[in-house]
Amino acid sequence: MAADTPDAIVLDKVNKWFGQLHVLRDVSMTVAHKEKVVVCGPSGSGKSTLIRCINRLETHQEGRILVDGTELTDDTRALDTIRSEVGMVFQSFNLFPHLTILENCTLAPIWVRKMPKAEAEAVAMEFLTRVKIPEQALKYPGQLSGGQQQRVAIARALCMRPKIMLFDEPTSALDPEMIKEVLDTMISLAEDGMTMVVVTHEMGFARQVADRVMFMDEGEVVESGTPTRMFEDPQTDRLKLFLSQILRGH
Amino acid sequence: MSTATTTHTPVARRDQPPMLVAGPVAWARANLFGSIWSSLVTLALAYFLIKSAVSFIDWAFLKSVWTVPMDPATGKLDPETCRAAKGTGACWAVIWDKYRFILFGRYPFDEQWRAAIVIVLFLGLFVVSAMRRFWRKELALIWIATLSAIGLLMWGGVFGLKYVPQDEWGGLPITLILSTFGLAFAFPIAVLVALGRRSTKLPAVKLLCVVYIEVIRGVPLISVLFMASVMFPLFMPIGLNPDKLLRAQVAIILFAAVYLAEVIRGGLQALPKGQYEAADALGLSYWKKTFLIILPQALRLVIPPLVNTFIGFFKDTSLVLIIGIFDLLTSGKVAVTDPIWQAFSTEVYIMLGLIYFCFCFSMARYSRGLENEFSKSARR
Numbered sequence: 001m002a003a004d005t006p007d008a009i010v011l012d013k014v015n016k017w018f019g020q021l022h023v024l025r026d027v028s029m030t031v032a033h034k035e036k037v038v039v040c041g042p043s044g045s046g047k048s049t050l051i052r053c054i055n056r057l058e059t060h061q062e063g064r065i066l067v068d069g070t071e072l073t074d075d076t077r078a079l080d081t082i083r084s085e086v087g088m089v090f091q092s093f094n095l096f097p098h099l100t101i102l103e104n105c106t107l108a109p110i111w112v113r114k115m116p117k118a119e120a121e122a123v124a125m126e127f128l129t130r131v132k133i134p135e136q137a138l139k140y141p142g143q144l145s146g147g148q149q150q151r152v153a154i155a156r157a158l159c160m161r162p163k164i165m166l167f168d169e170p171t172s173a174l175d176p177e178m179i180k181e182v183l184d185t186m187i188s189l190a191e192d193g194m195t196m197v198v199v200t201h202e203m204g205f206a207r208q209v210a211d212r213v214m215f216m217d218e219g220e221v222v223e224s225g226t227p228t229r230m231f232e233d234p235q236t237d238r239l240k241l242f243l244s245q246i247l248r249g250h
Numbered sequence: 251m252s253t254a255t256t257t258h259t260p261v262a263r264r265d266q267p268p269m270l271v272a273g274p275v276a277w278a279r280a281n282l283f284g285s286i287w288s289s290l291v292t293l294a295l296a297y298f299l300i301k302s303a304v305s306f307i308d309w310a311f312l313k314s315v316w317t318v319p320m321d322p323a324t325g326k327l328d329p330e331t332c333r334a335a336k337g338t339g340a341c342w343a344v345i346w347d348k349y350r351f352i353l354f355g356r357y358p359f360d361e362q363w364r365a366a367i368v369i370v371l372f373l374g375l376f377v378v379s380a381m382r383r384f385w386r387k388e389l390a391l392i393w394i395a396t397l398s399a400i401g402l403l404m405w406g407g408v409f410g411l412k413y414v415p416q417d418e419w420g421g422l423p424i425t426l427i428l429s430t431f432g433l434a435f436a437f438p439i440a441v442l443v444a445l446g447r448r449s450t451k452l453p454a455v456k457l458l459c460v461v462y463i464e465v466i467r468g469v470p471l472i473s474v475l476f477m478a479s480v481m482f483p484l485f486m487p488i489g490l491n492p493d494k495l496l497r498a499q500v501a502i503i504l505f506a507a508v509y510l511a512e513v514i515r516g517g518l519q520a521l522p523k524g525q526y527e528a529a530d531a532l533g534l535s536y537w538k539k540t541f542l543i544i545l546p547q548a549l550r551l552v553i554p555p556l557v558n559t560f561i562g563f564f565k566d567t568s569l570v571l572i573i574g575i576f577d578l579l580t581s582g583k584v585a586v587t588d589p590i591w592q593a594f595s596t597e598v599y600i601m602l603g604l605i606y607f608c609f610c611f612s613m614a615r616y617s618r619g620l621e622n623e624f625s626k627s628a629r630r
Contacts, residue, residue: 055530057527057531080534080535081533082533083530083531084532085533087531088528088531090531092524094527094528095528096525096528096529096547098546107532107542107543108533108534111534111538111542112534112535157532160532
């Protein structure tokens, strides 16, 4: 089994349109288990759409997407299984404001995994400790800072013990002083061997963590490679332009 | 006074604004006497307010007649003192004489204690349901038990209770039955219809919900009640004819469900898309997502319009008057057809208004309390 384990994520010539707008053009990629991929590109390049297709928050119209060997189709049962194994962290945290931090973390394990409540709470406390906010467990999301909320969101996803974690611009909505605490959490997750696909503009994070960086523009993958190669020896004009723009911004 | 405080605490930091900026005097100055015109309007309104309050108190309490003597010859009440006071004082004797008829309608006089217990049971049910610590699964059992007990008391026919046919029910119990059953059944229907209307994957269900909402919303409640009472029996096979109260009840349920559904839909639409996506991303199925994440938040958002609709329908149950069901308003109206009291309908309507007001105002106060509590627990 171990030898022929399918890749974590396989995209094969994926195409997607929003109405007339062609947002993903023949995107193909393979993410191996334990691999960390950073997707970057200018806004509107389709990188968020791409990552949202991987757990079918968006549906693609052409091509195939396989997650852990299972193809994404309209079969909702299979979809719920895939989703429970793929954790997602959003730009705007999307914690459930009517539930406490602890309840946010235990909800899916209890209702999807059928875990007993006590066990789910123990697991949740374990992950909240990992993201360094166990003392906030009984508060509501609205009482936490943005950085704390995003760390809770990461803990909430981890409580499902996912095989893959998707991050959709996890630090873009945060104040500068809170970005580091979230990135540190993600770095420690990467060090533990989690398979990660991260959409981000944090190039320092990409350098430190990514096995591979994918640069997207206008719905297609323009260039990809190791972070060192990508940042120090960009091949295409579009990537050169993008890098010069974000480096100026920092 | 402020100088005294500053000498005690030399730090130039004051925790309270000075009287002239905050206190009631400042409030009155800013809001009631801000300019000459504002002062004039304030004074004029105050004059009319006080004058009408004084004359109402005079009419209702000072010059009013509370009881009238019995005419020994006929054994009936003699409203002569009331007639004399007509125009200057209220005649509360009519309420004293008729309150049981107003509250219980034509329910047999000797059995009216049963209807009274029913009212108490309803009130107890409302109070218990209003308390958050009773919001558990057991509450459903309490409802079933209480409503069964209410049915048992109203109908009788067992445990030595005399059987009372539905035609003889009346007054406040009818109003409470129509509104409680109406809203209790309409609410779950409304949730399903609102969800159905927003369904993207089931176009047939969506169409059905839209048609249901638009058709019912397009006709007045009165015509729906007429249809239920007059037309519906024409289409039913002979012998299978549910009684008038049940038909009116179903009409009210179907009608209220539409309005509640639209209110709930508003809440569903107000929720950020991220909440749906986060629930999806965790692998929650549609129903789990809906009942654990979406509805708890959507319903909190629409507490004010929801309660508004509740209050509206509580009062709208009085429209069953036109199909001859003896609710609170009907029995009040019939009470003043008594030749002795014909001239004193104002007093009866004031009492009816007070009863309706007590229920509606409690609902309004309760919803405000609920809103505050939720906004405290889930600050954003």
